[in-house]
Amino acid sequence: MAKEEKQPAAQDKGKGKADDGKQTNGVAGTKEAGNGDKKEDHDLPPAELSEEDQKLKDELDMLVERLTEDDKSLYKSALDAIKTSIKTSTSSMTAIPLPLKFLRRHYDTLCQTYESWPAGEEKESLADTLSVLGMTYSDDEDRRDTIKYRLLAPGTDIGSWGHEYMRHLALEIGQEYQRRLDEEQDFDDIADLTRTLVTFFLKHNAEADAVDVLSELEMIEEMKKFVDKDTWARVWLYMVSMVPLLTYPDNDRFLRTAHDIYVQYKQLAQAMSLAIRLNDMDLIKADLEATDDQALKRQLAFIIGRQRLCIDLPETEENRELQECLNNAKLPEHFKSLAKELNVLDPKVPEDIYKSHLESSRTAGMTNTDSARHNLASAFVNGFVNAGFGQDKLMQVEGGVAKSWVWKVKEEGTISTAASAGMVMLWEMGDGLDKIDAYTYVPDEQVKAGAALAMGIMNSGVRYEGDPTMALLGDMEGKSVAVRVASIMGMGLAYAGSNKEDMLEVLLPLVTDTSLDMQISAMAALSLGLVFVGSAQSDVSEAIIQTFLDEDRSHQLKDKWTRFMTLGLALLYFGQQEEVDVVLETLKAIEHPMSKPASVLADICAWTGTGAVLKLQQLLHICNEHIEEKEDEDEKDKDKKDEDGEEKRDTSGDQLVQAYAVIGLSLVGMGEDVGQEMVLRQFGHLMHYGEANIRKAVPLAMGLISPSNPQMKVYDTLSRYTHDNDIDVAINAIFAMGMVGAGTNNARIAQLLRQLASYYHRDPNALFMVRIAQGLLHMGKGTLTINPFHTDRTVLSRVATAGLLTVAVSLIDNPKAFILDKDHYLLYYLVTAMHPRFLVTLDEDLKPVQVNVRVGQAVDVVGQAGRPKTITGWQTQSTPVLLAAGERAELEDEEWLCLASVMEGMCILRKNPDWQAP
Numbered sequence: 060m061a062k063e064e065k066q067p068a069a070q071d072k073g074k075g076k077a078d079d080g081k082q083t084n085g086v087a088g089t090k091e092a093g094n095g096d097k098k099e100d101h102d103l104p105p106a107e108l109s110e111e112d113q114k115l116k117d118e119l120d121m122l123v124e125r126l127t128e129d130d131k132s133l134y135k136s137a138l139d140a141i142k143t144s145i146k147t148s149t150s151s152m153t154a155i156p157l158p159l160k161f162l163r164r165h166y167d168t169l170c171q172t173y174e175s176w177p178a179g180e181e182k183e184s185l186a187d188t189l190s191v192l193g194m195t196y197s198d199d200e201d202r203r204d205t206i207k208y209r210l211l212a213p214g215t216d217i218g219s220w221g222h223e224y225m226r227h228l229a230l231e232i233g234q235e236y237q238r239r240l241d242e243e244q245d246f247d248d249i250a251d252l253t254r255t256l257v258t259f260f261l262k263h264n265a266e267a268d269a270v271d272v273l274s275e276l277e278m279i280e281e282m283k284k285f286v287d288k289d290t291w292a293r294v295w296l297y298m299v300s301m302v303p304l305l306t307y308p309d310n311d312r313f314l315r316t317a318h319d320i321y322v323q324y325k326q327l328a329q330a331m332s333l334a335i336r337l338n339d340m341d342l343i344k345a346d347l348e349a350t351d352d353q354a355l356k357r358q359l360a361f362i363i364g365r366q367r368l369c370i371d372l373p374e375t376e377e378n379r380e381l382q383e384c385l386n387n388a389k390l391p392e393h394f395k396s397l398a399k400e401l402n403v404l405d406p407k408v409p410e411d412i413y414k415s416h417l418e419s420s421r422t423a424g425m426t427n428t429d430s431a432r433h434n435l436a437s438a439f440v441n442g443f444v445n446a447g448f449g450q451d452k453l454m455q456v457e458g459g460v461a462k463s464w465v466w467k468v469k470e471e472g473t474i475s476t477a478a479s480a481g482m483v484m485l486w487e488m489g490d491g492l493d494k495i496d497a498y499t500y501v502p503d504e505q506v507k508a509g510a511a512l513a514m515g516i517m518n519s520g521v522r523y524e525g526d527p528t529m530a531l532l533g534d535m536e537g538k539s540v541a542v543r544v545a546s547i548m549g550m551g552l553a554y555a556g557s558n559k560e561d562m563l564e565v566l567l568p569l570v571t572d573t574s575l576d577m578q579i580s581a582m583a584a585l586s587l588g589l590v591f592v593g594s595a596q597s598d599v600s601e602a603i604i605q606t607f608l609d610e611d612r613s614h615q616l617k618d619k620w621t622r623f624m625t626l627g628l629a630l631l632y633f634g635q636q637e638e639v640d641v642v643l644e645t646l647k648a649i650e651h652p653m654s655k656p657a658s659v660l661a662d663i664c665a666w667t668g669t670g671a672v673l674k675l676q677q678l679l680h681i682c683n684e685h686i687e688e689k690e691d692e693d694e695k696d697k698d699k700k701d702e703d704g705e706e707k708r709d710t711s712g713d714q715l716v717q718a719y720a721v722i723g724l725s726l727v728g729m730g731e732d733v734g735q736e737m738v739l740r741q742f743g744h745l746m747h748y749g750e751a752n753i754r755k756a757v758p759l760a761m762g763l764i765s766p767s768n769p770q771m772k773v774y775d776t777l778s779r780y781t782h783d784n785d786i787d788v789a790i791n792a793i794f795a796m797g798m799v800g801a802g803t804n805n806a807r808i809a810q811l812l813r814q815l816a817s818y819y820h821r822d823p824n825a826l827f828m829v830r831i832a833q834g835l836l837h838m839g840k841g842t843l844t845i846n847p848f849h850t851d852r853t854v855l856s857r858v859a860t861a862g863l864l865t866v867a868v869s870l871i872d873n874p875k876a877f878i879l880d881k882d883h884y885l886l887y888y889l890v891t892a893m894h895p896r897f898l899v900t901l902d903e904d905l906k907p908v909q910v911n912v913r914v915g916q917a918v919d920v921v922g923q924a925g926r927p928k929t930i931t932g933w934q935t936q937s938t939p940v941l942l943a944a945g946e947r948a949e950l951e952d953e954e955w956l957c958l959a960s961v962m963e964g965m966c967i968l969r970k971n972p973d974w975q976a977p
Contacts, residue, residue: 112157115144115157115158115161116161118140118144119141119144119158119161119162119165120161120165122137122140122141123137123141123162123165123168123169125137126138126169126172126185127168127172131181134181134185135180135181135184138181138184138185138188139184141158141162141188142184142187142188144158145158145159145162145188145191146219146220146221159191159192159194159195162192163192163195166189166192166195169185169188169189169192170189172185173185173186173189173208183211183212184212186208186209186211186212187208187209187212187217189204189208190204190205190206190207190208190209190212190228191205191220191224192204193205193207193208194224194227203231203234203235205224205227205228205231206228206231206232206235206249206252209228209252210248210249210252217255217259218259222263222265225256225259225260225268226268228252228256229256229268229271229272229275232249232252232253232256232272232275232276233272233275233276235249236249236275236276246276249276250276250278253272253273253276253278254281254285256269256272257269257272257273257281257282257285258285260272261285261286261287261290261294264924266290266293266294266297266922267297267922269282269285269294270282270294270297270298270301274301274309274313277309279298279309279312279313279316280312280315280316282294282298282316282320283316283319283320283323286320288324291320291323291324293922294320295317295320295321295329296920296921296922297921297922298313298316298317299313299314299317299333299853300919300921301313302314303669303670303730303731303734304670304731306671306673307636307637307669307671308636308637310669311337314333314336314337315337317333318330318333318334318337318342321333322346322349326960327346327349327350327355327359328355328358328359328362328958328959328960329960330346331343331346331347331359331362331363331960332362332850332853332854332960332961334346335362335363335366335368335854336853336854336855338593338634338857340368340370343363343368343370344370346359347359347360347363347370353377353381353903354903354958354967354969355958355967356381357380357381357384357905357967358958358959358966358967360381360382360384360385361384361959361964361965361966361967362850362959362964363385364384364385364386364387365387365849365850365856365894365964366556366849366854366856366857366858367387367520367555367556367557367856367858368556369385369522369556369557369558369559370385372385380905384905385522386521386522386523387486387520387521387522388521388522388523389905389965390486390520390521390895391447391449391485391486391487391521393895393897393899393907393939393965394447394486394842394895394897395448395449396899396907396939397842397895397897397899397939397941398448398840398842400939401842401941403840403841403842404448404450406445406448406450406451406452407444407445407451407837407840408441408451408452408453409436409437409440409441409444409453409830409834411444412440412444412833412834412837413440413813413816413830413833414813415816417813418813418814418816418817430823431467431468431469431472432472432823432827433826433827433830434464434467434468434472434476435468435472435475435476435827435883436826436827436830436831436834437453437464437830438453438454438464438468438472438475438476438479439475439479439830439831439834439883439886440830440831440833440834440837441453441454441464441479441483441834442478442479442480442481442482442483442834443482443834443835443837443838443839444834444837444838444839444840445482445483445839445840446482446483446485446838446839446843446893447483447485447486447487447839447842447843447893447895448483448839448840449483449484449487449490449491450483451483453479454476454479454480454483464476465477465498465506465509470505470881471505471881471882471883472883473503473505473506473509474505474506474508474509474512474541474545474884475509475883475884475886475887476509477498477505477506477508477509477510477512477513478509478510478512478513478516478545478884478887479513480494480495480498480509480510480513481495481512481513481514481515481516481517482513482516482887482890484513484517485516485517485519485890485893486517486519486520486521487517488517488518488521488523488527488528489523491513491517492514492517492527495510495513495514495517496510498510498513499511504539504541504542505541507539507541507542508539508541508542508544508545508546509545509884511531511532511542511545511546511549512545512546512548512549512884512887513549514527514528514531514532514549514553515528515532515545515546515548515549515550515551515552515553516549516552516887516890518552518553519552519553519555519890519891519893520555520858520890520891520893520894522557528549528550528553528554529550529553529554529561532546532549532550532553533546533550533561533565535565535569540576540578540579543579544578544579544582545884547566547569547579547582547583547586548582548585548586548884548887550562550565550566550586550590551582551585551586551587551588551589551590552589552887552888552890552891554589554590555589555590555592555858555861555862555891556589556590556592556593556857556858557590558590558591558594558596559590562586562587562590562591563587563598563599566583566586566587566590567583567587567598567599567602569583570583570584570587570599570602570603570606570624571602571605571606573609573611573612577615577616577618577620577621577624578618578620580606580620580624581618581620581621581622581623581624581627582620582623583627584599584602584603584606584623584624584626584627584628585623585624585626585627585630585865586627587599587627587631588626588627588628588629588630588631588861589627589630589858589861589862589865589891591630591631592630592631592633592857592858592861593630593631593632593633593634593635593857594631595631595632595635595638596631599627599628599631600628600631600632600642603624603625603627603628604628604642604645604646604649606624607646607649607651607653607654607657608649613651616651616653617652619876619877621653622653622656622715622868623865623868625653625656625657625660625661626660626864626865626868628642628657628660628661629657629660629661629663629664630664630861630864632661632664632665633664633665633667633857633860633861634664634665634667634668634669634855634857635665636665636666636669637665638665639661639662639664639665642658642661643658643661643662646658646661652711652712653712655712655713655716656712656715656716656719659681659716659719659720659723660719660723660868662674662677662723663678663719663720663722663723663726663727664726664864666726666727667726667727667729667730667855667860668726668727668729668730668855668860669727669730670727670728670730670731670734671727672734674723674727675724675727675728675734675737675738678720678721678723678724678727679720679724679741681716681717681720682717682720682721682724682745682749682753684713684717685750686713686714686717686750714750714752714872715752715871715872717750717752717753717756718752718753718755718756718871718872719756719868719871721742721745721749721753721756721757721759721760722756722759722760722763722864722867722868722871724738724741724742724760725738725760725761725763725764726763726860726864728764729763729764729847729848729855730855735764735765738760738764739761739764739772739773742757742760742761742776743776745757746780751785751787752872754783754785754788755785755787755788755791755871755872755873756791756871756872757780757788758777758780758788758791758792758794758795759791759794759795759867759870759871760867761773761776761777761795761799762777762794762795762796762797762798762799762867763798763863763864763867765799765944766798766799766801766844766845766846766847766863766892767798767799767800767801767802767803767844767845767846767896767944768799768846768944768945769799769800769803769805769807769808769944770799771807773799774796774799774800774805774807774808774811777792777795777796777799778792778796778811780792781793781796781811781815782818786822786824786825787873787874787875789825790824790825790828790870790874790879791870791874793812793815793825793828793829793832794828794831794832794870794874796808796811796812796832796836797812797831797832797833797834797835797836798835798845798863800832800835800836801835801836801838801843801844801845801889802835802836802837802838802839802841802842802843802844802845802893802896803836803841803844803943803944804836804837804840804841805836808836809833809836809837812829812832812833812836815829816829816830816833824874824875824879827879828874828879831886835889838893839893839895841941842895842896842897842941843893843894843895843896844893844894844895844896844944845859845863845889845892845893845894846859846892846896846944847859847860847863847892849894849963849964850960850961850963851917851947851961851963852917852945853961856892858891858892859891859892859894860892861891862888862889862890862891862892863888863889863892865885865888866878866885866886866888866889869882869885896941896942896943897939897940897941897942897963897964898912898914898938898939898940898941898942898948898962898963898964898966899938899939899964899965899966900912900938900939900955900966900967900968901965901966901967901968902967902968902969903967903968903969905967907939908938908955908968909937909938910937910938910950910951910954910955910968911935911936911937911938911950911951911952912935912936912937912938912940912948912949912950912951912962913930913933913934913935913936913948913949913950913951914930914933914934914936914940914942914946914947914948915930915931915932915933915934915946915947916930916931916932916933916945916946916947917929917930917945917946917947918930918931929947929949930946930947930948930949935951942963947961947962948962948963949962950962950968952974953971953974954970954971954974954976955968955969955970955971956968956969956970956971
């Protein structure tokens with residue numbers, strides 16, 4: 060019975076404690092304490108307190124009373140006792156420590172006492188205590204007592220108050236800094252306090268808090284002083300993962316600081332990938348020269364070559380091999396070794412891809428009619444599927460050009476068909492030149508044009524000594540329009556991203572010459588945009604803007620090709636962020652329907668891959684505008700018919716602006732995962748409520764946001780759009796499915812495309828696009844990717860994105876304007892984004908070496924405790940291996956050390972001197 064009587068009291072005691080502190084210790088927990096009437100809340104009646112708690116309360120009341128008396132000799136011992144009581148109070152994470160609760164009612168008294176005391180050690184000690192008690196007033200925004208009293212007691216050991224107090228202090232430092240910034244006050248004292256906090260955080264594994272507080276005070280550059288060999292890796296990982304979430308110029312400052320930390324700890328491969336993200340050529344060259352280790356230098360050269368940046372080294376014996384690495388000269392050789400390993404060297408024919416026997420029997424015969432259109436599609440499919448293998452069964456037959464597939468297509472089709480030979484010989488300039496040279500002697504101008512384009516395609520992404528492409532394509536004199544356009548496009552593809560000054564002499568005059576056809580000028584501008592992508596080259600931008608202002612050109616600027624001139628201008632500012640504003644201001648001053656689309660396009664390119672939320676909002680606003688209404692208002696007060704015509708033309712410019720904005724959503728949002736998710740949801744709304752011009756652009760935007768990354772939610776949605784009432788939407792959706800699955804051989808998409816071939820067997824345009832999509836899906840027999848992100852999805856290739864954007868722009872408002880008309884060769888702009896999705900391991904002499912690697916799904920380990928695994932669901936394979944989107948590889952054991960920061964592409968391995976075989 061005695062037991063039963065005791066029980067309610069125990070329960071009561073527990074209940075009292077639990078109810079007392081509903082929230083967490085420190086910042087959040089104090090809100091509970093701050094609400095309601097302070098006196099009643101915290102003068103708890105004795106009945107509710109246990110004996111132990113009552114004793115503590117009386118003791119604290121007595122100590123506070125001592126501090127308010129006149130006997131100064133008692134101050135020090137009383138303060139020490141209060142501090143000890145707070146520090147030693149054990150409390151669950153969910154409750155506020157009891158001493159803080161009991162002292163809260165004396166807080167104002169203690170504050171007044173502090174004011175009355177003379178300066179000295181006791182006064183500082185009291186300020187130290189008040190700073191901790193001030194946490195209980197954190198719900199009052201304007202009352203930042205924790206930092207106020209902390210600054211009055213700077214010399215004390217603040218770390219001893221524990222982690223929750225330090226975090227609370229960091230929070231108030233941020234608020235105080237903002238206040239002083241607004242009132243233009245000095246904040247040196249806060250900066251010193253922050254440095255103390257950072258040291259504490261790094262010592263206690265709170266790297267994220269350290270980075271956050273420095274970021275808040277815009278002192279992130281100081282992080283270099285605080286990190287050491289144990290903390291730099293985790294700090295760096297967190298800093299780099301934050302970059303997509305920051306605005307300009309903070310994102311640049313973070314990258315530069317992280318880069319410097321890497322260089323400080325001799326991690327040059329990681330530093331190089333950051334220098335590439337910053338697009339700072341001086342930094343890239345400095346990193347390349349920062350080491351004398353030849354093997355590491357070659358690895359850095361491979362990283363630079365993957366981004367297709369051009370660096371010319373002085374000619375020495377040592378540099379020759381290095382220059383080859385920079386030029387991607389060994390790419391075809393390693394690609395072939397991968398194909399041999401996977402047993403896919405044998406050429407495939409289009410029928411192997413179409414698998415017509417699997418299409419429904421009713422239509423099987425009809426889709427295979429031997430029409431010129433069908434043969435043209437087969438030429439594309441053959442080019443994409445056998446890309447880079449150097450062998451095929453359509454173009455390179457016994458009997459040479461005379462028996463080639465080229466003669467099975469009509470007129471303009473011969474350009475694309477002849478150019479597909481360049482696709483097959485991709486990266487193989489040596490063998491390829493002889494085979495393509497044969498086409499240049501054919502009397503047909505279209506075939507010659509195809510041969511010129513083939514040379515550019517073949518040279519895309521690799522560089523050769525002697526520069527044969529420039530020599531063969533650079534001379535424009537006396538060539539027909541078709542050959543000139545093909546040569547211009549070929550040079551753009553071959554030298555994309557190279558910043559090659561020689562190109563200015565050849566192509567700039569074509570942009571400014573008013574006597575030329577708009578198509579030639581626009582393609583020249585686009586090629587210059589590709590060559591100088593992201594460099595803000597002033598000569599080119601001035602030439603293009605001058606063309607817009609030129610009176611003689613005003614009638615030509617309504618030409619359909621003008622969009623490629625605006626695209627050329629936009630590409631110059633790729634990734635330049637706020638640097639693009641000058642051009643936007645200039646374009647505002649130009650009165651022309653194309654100036655607004657040009658400025659939207661330039662803005663999109665400048666912010667591609669940044670995930671900037673404000674840009675996404677702006678673009679959504681553009682999509683939200685209703686064009687019809689503007690037309691109606693103007694029609695009310697129009698008098699003349701020609702004014703009406705003028706109005707109609709203007710709306711086409713507005714419609715193009717909206718279509719570009721849709722594409723812009725995917726380009727800006729592709730930079731980080733959360734942004735991607737949000738943008739994909741927005742596309743659903745745009746499809747439901749958008750006008751026709753917006754709906755045509757949505758499938759392309761969906762393709763652009765995950766190229767070569769077949770996510771179920773994306774291709775399922777696209778599959779629904781392929782049966783849309785608007786045939787243009789359907790055709791764009793079919794192409795987007797090809798992009799999403801490009802180079803993956805995804806069986807589900809292959810099945811969907813076969814069904815579409817049966818469904819559209821009577822529509823030559825849609826069927827043509829189905830065939831192209833099938834060719835893309837099986838690109839390189841499943842060994843290539845067109846995803847512009849590389850180095851573990853951290854670095855965005857400007858050249859690749861520029862190529863993808865060009866194809867999207869050609870399809871955007873009407874697929875029949877270019878690709879389904881006579882300009883299907885624009886599809887070859889995809890070549891700038893094509894790259895093997897392999898991992899090849901080499902030894903220090905660049906000879907292939909077979910090692911076991913684990914390949915699995917990449918895991919985000921930012922901010923996780925300990926040493927978490929970076930991949931999950933892995934399988935062990937021996938190199939060379941294929942990597943799918945979102946996969947990561949790591950070495951199985953420590954026998955070899957990898958010199959690259961990320962295991963993808965070409966990796967150089969070094970024997971580990973400390974390794975002992977088990």
